[in-house]
Amino acid sequence: MTGMVDVTFEVNGERRTIRVEPRTSLADALRDECRLTGTHVGCDEGVCGACTILLDGAPIRACLLFAVQADGSAICTVEGLSDGETLHPLQQALLDHNAVGCGYCTPGLLMLAVGALTREPDMDEAALTRLLGANLCRCTGYQTVLRALKAGQIAMRADGS
Ligand code: FES
Numbered sequence: 441m442t443g444m445v446d447v448t449f450e451v452n453g454e455r456r457t458i459r460v461e462p463r464t465s466l467a468d469a470l471r472d473e474c475r476l477t478g479t480h481v482g483c484d485e486g487v488c489g490a491c492t493i494l495l496d497g498a499p500i501r502a503c504l505l506f507a508v509q510a511d512g513s514a515i516c517t518v519e520g521l522s523d524g525e526t527l528h529p530l531q532q533a534l535l536d537h538n539a540v541g542c543g544y545c546t547p548g549l550l551m552l553a554v555g556a557l558t559r560e561p562d563m564d565e566a567a568l569t570r571l572l573g574a575n576l577c578r579c580t581g582y583q584t585v586l587r588a589l590k591a592g593q594i595a596m597r598a599d600g601s
């Protein structure tokens with residue numbers, strides 16, 4: 441097909457080159473070309489946060505970026521969080537606190553929180569609450585997620601992640 445472009449990035453530690461239409465969003469490219477379907481698409485217009493990933497360490501909404509804009513970047517998706525069988529401390533905390541409902545928002549919430557807490561490990565409860573408000577969750581009421589994030593924050597500090 442004409443008009444396709446090659447995009448090369450590192451995703452979850454692996455260098456990938458994909459061929460996409462210039463208008464392909466990064467979220468669609470990750471799901472359809474890289475088969476990383478943990479990145480969910482809800483609104484597809486930057487509102488819900490379900491598509492949040494880390495781009496060069498910063499949480500971004502992958503539906504708002506064209507894949508071509510990520511050329512040369514390092515991406516982390518929810519599939520890249522665990523270390524083999526060992527879950528990331530925030531993943532483990534969500535599990536331990538039963539802080540998942542349908543799970544549709546969960547990858548985006550995780551990536552948002554991992555990005556924020558990696559950069560700012562000492563975020564207080566008010567800041568964590570504001571952070572959570574950036575992503576929509578229709579199931580949990582956020583309280584269990586907040587408790588889990590606070591526990592995961594302590595675990596992240598303890599293991600230096
Ligand atoms: S799908 Fe990207 S913000 Fe909703």
Ligand code: FES
Binds near residue numbers: 540541576577580
């Ligand atoms: S767990 Fe269902 S939308 Fe958050």
